[in-house]
Amino acid sequence: MDKKESLRKIVETIDNIKELAEYGIPVLIEGKKDAESLKNLGISGRFIFVSRTPIFQIADTLKKEGILEVILLTDFDKAGKKYAREILSEFQNRGIKVNNILRNELLKYSRGDLKDIESIYAYISRRVDIMPNFDDMLLPHVISNVGMTLDGKLATVSNDSRISSENDLKRVHELRKEVDGILVGIGTILKDDPRLTVHKVPAVPKENPIRIVVDSSLRIPMTARVLNSDAKTIIATTKPSSNEKDEKIRKLISMGVTVIQTGAKKVNLKDLMNELYKQGIKKILLEGGGTLNFGMFKENLISEIRVYVAPKIFGGSNAPTYVDGEGFKTVEDSPKLELKNHYILDDGIILEYIVIK
Numbered sequence: 001m002d003k004k005e006s007l008r009k010i011v012e013t014i015d016n017i018k019e020l021a022e023y024g025i026p027v028l029i030e031g032k033k034d035a036e037s038l039k040n041l042g043i044s045g046r047f048i049f050v051s052r053t054p055i056f057q058i059a060d061t062l063k064k065e066g067i068l069e070v071i072l073l074t075d076f077d078k079a080g081k082k083y084a085r086e087i088l089s090e091f092q093n094r095g096i097k098v099n100n101i102l103r104n105e106l107l108k109y110s111r112g113d114l115k116d117i118e119s120i121y122a123y124i125s126r127r128v129d130i131m132p133n134f135d136d137m138l139l140p141h142v143i144s145n146v147g148m149t150l151d152g153k154l155a156t157v158s159n160d161s162r163i164s165s166e167n168d169l170k171r172v173h174e175l176r177k178e179v180d181g182i183l184v185g186i187g188t189i190l191k192d193d194p195r196l197t198v199h200k201v202p203a204v205p206k207e208n209p210i211r212i213v214v215d216s217s218l219r220i221p222m223t224a225r226v227l228n229s230d231a232k233t234i235i236a237t238t239k240p241s242s243n244e245k246d247e248k249i250r251k252l253i254s255m256g257v258t259v260i261q262t263g264a265k266k267v268n269l270k271d272l273m274n275e276l277y278k279q280g281i282k283k284i285l286l287e288g289g290g291t292l293n294f295g296m297f298k299e300n301l302i303s304e305i306r307v308y309v310a311p312k313i314f315g316g317s318n319a320p321t322y323v324d325g326e327g328f329k330t331v332e333d334s335p336k337l338e339l340k341n342h343y344i345l346d347d348g349i350i351l352e353y354i355v356i357k
């Protein structure tokens with residue numbers, strides 16, 4: 001089977017699971033991470049965590065409810081296989097059909113991790129070019145978060161960016177704890193000099209995500225707070241070298257900073273995302289600013305959006321907005337969003353969207 005054909009098979013299998021889950025067939029999974037992956041794949045329905053309750057208890061409960069079929073999607077590692085066998089027999093003994101074929105089909109195309117499938121599925125369904133190498137297609141799950149005014153501004157014309165309320169800052173810092181990396185553009189570093197650590201809510205140092213700065217010409221000041229030792233930092237820059245640039249890279253590396261080089265004029269964001277995934281950074285919080293946000297939307301690299309809309313209006317055609325850059329030319333070219341959640345927080349509103357693939 002060639003690459004395109006096997007990718008088509010993955011989509012088919014996911015769609016199949018989606019349909020059965022919507023029909024009310026419970027999906028047996030390992031835990032919260034798998035639930036999140038399935039959610040990101042657009043699968044909703046009843047998820048049952050097999051790691052929390054003994055299998056026989058789950059099987060008994062479902063039998064009592066009159067459930068005749070389940071989908072088995074437990075983890076695919078060695079322990080997972082043992083579980084799967086146990087699950088199969090407990091359910092089959094009670095006359096409940098275990099839809100294990102779907103699991104096996106997915107297993108064929110993954111390296112044993114639902115996160116991989118999630119990433120690949122996003123690639124195919126976003127119609128990003130299929131790469132010759134399977135590993136080169138893996139992309140992190142990116143959540144874009146901003147605090148903006150009602151008129152979509154991220155700061156005033158004189159760069160006053162006090163937009164978030166007290167509880168919104170706490171929400172963002174809780175979100176930081178959930179991700180592997182925080183991504184920002186060099187514009188934000190130069191204008192705000194943020195620390196990008198978790199410090200508005202209780203946290204231990206290891207909960208600080210890796211800070212990633214996109215900086216094509218390596219303009220980052222050596223005194224930038226993002227280079228402090230509170231957390232690891234990755235600087236993404238372009239490939240072309242010069243004596244000055246090489247010297248700065250050497251200095252950064254000696255400070256413990258990781259430097260990734262990709263792209264010629266600007267950092268190649270898709271390659272960067274793939275490299276970060278390979279380095280184990282599978283969930284990223286994109287914290288702007290507007291120029292980088294556009295670059296990420298343009299390349300179809302954003303999966304989710306969370307926005308705090310403050311009851312403020314800043315105005316000013318030169319004030320940064322949520323998404324700047326060149327902009328999309330037509331409505332068809334622009335990202336399609338689906339509102340997933342909204343709630344009031346302090347004096348603002350939180351809006352949460354999924355980017356439709």
Ligand SMILES: NC(=O)c1ccc[n+]([C@@H]2O[C@H](COP(=O)([O-])OP(=O)(O)OC[C@H]3O[C@@H](n4cnc5c(N)ncnc54)[C@H](OP(=O)(O)O)[C@@H]3O)[C@@H](O)[C@H]2O)c1
Pocket residue numbers: 145146147148153154155159161163184185186187188189191192214215216217218219266267268269287288289290291292293294295296320324
């Ligand atoms: N309210 C909020 O939630 C929030 C959050 C963050 C930022 N902000 C505000 O946003 C403003 C900064 O935004 P900004 O637009 O000036 O800067 P930015 O988006 O933080 O950084 C943009 C820079 O990233 C670099 N870059 C490298 N490769 C890129 C690529 N492929 N695509 C896009 N950018 C790439 C470019 O500089 P090089 O070419 O030199 O690499 C570009 O100018 C500040 O006023 C800050 O306060 C607000």
